[in-house]
Amino acid sequence: MPRRRAEAAQQRSGVRPTPGLDELDEQILWELARDADVTNAALAERVHVAPSTAHARVRALREAGVLGPSHADVDYRAVGLPLQAIISVRLRAQARTVIKTFAAKMVGHPNVLDVFFVGGQDDFLVRVVTTSPEQLRDFVAGPLSSDPVVASTHTQIVFDHLRGLDHWADADGFDELRGPLG
Amino acid sequence: MPRRRAEAAQQRSGVRPTPGLDELDEQILWELARDADVTNAALAERVHVAPSTAHARVRALREAGVLGPSHADVDYRAVGLPLQAIISVRLRAQARTVIKTFAAKMVGHPNVLDVFFVGGQDDFLVRVVTTSPEQLRDFVAGPLSSDPVVASTHTQIVFDHLRGLDHWADADGFDELRGPLG
């Protein structure tokens, strides 16, 4: 029986990181991050409160913006997008001011799953799914490198993706090792 | 009104990538990847079929393994984990056979959100959330670099994370630009 996820990640004694949230809120957040498909009744049982209480907490967390929308894992290979890649992008130093504008264009592209703004030599990482090596090349050569603000790119193929949260099934409930999803 | 997401990402004419899935299945998959919180009734309306039909499709997609579990976006800053990073890890050439074992240990760590197996110079990327720079340093110096199979690591701080799917609200339904979640 693993200890509570939040506590384990925080590795602290009794200090509450955010005064607005208590232990029950954190439990609910981790539970929904792990599996957002649970019914409110099942969620309530997992965190040991009445369904109405769990429901009220979830609503409050959503309104506070702490809890966002949920996303289902999809096997992109099944929808004709078997090739996944992470592309590191570096902008020209003078172009750093337009980084947000440029990233917004990226997330609007249908093949883009994630954009991570990072610190260091690169400016952001773009995770994409494509139909083929050709489409990946066209993406990197087209929307990405053709823009004059881009200084350089570095493409890494993604062979597999594991989710840390999936292995944190506490109490009752088991999850087998994640397959090719995500 | 944007054209269908799957079609846009695939950029094809009329070829179905997977014989098992039809257009309705793909629409449902994209819809749930974008927002898994929709009720079955609302999902049915979005894809223009009866609720029972949508329900049957979702069940079939889940049993086929094409549709996986859902995950709620959580603002990790609110739960005391404000520092996010992506760490590129390279293993010693001789240790490549144990890459899966090592990655499994990584995803079991409470601070790890994702592990991406990649091709190229690095072997995988690890996305983590931490309470502080000190905890991040301890993670990189401890579980990661202390293992003799690790040849080198490169840590990039994550300033922000945008999700491509959120901007693909078709038909009715709008999503404002994602904030700090994820």
Place this chain on the structure above:
DNA sequence: ACTGAAATTATGCGAGC
């Protein structure tokens, strides 16, 4: 924060196309 009632939704089955 809990209990109980009312409204909404999910689920399974048989009919029709």
Place this chain on the structure above:
DNA sequence: GCTCGCATAATTTCAGT
């Protein structure tokens, strides 16, 4: 074979306490 509509079961939701 796929979709639909209805009946039932389960869940959400909102009173009051």
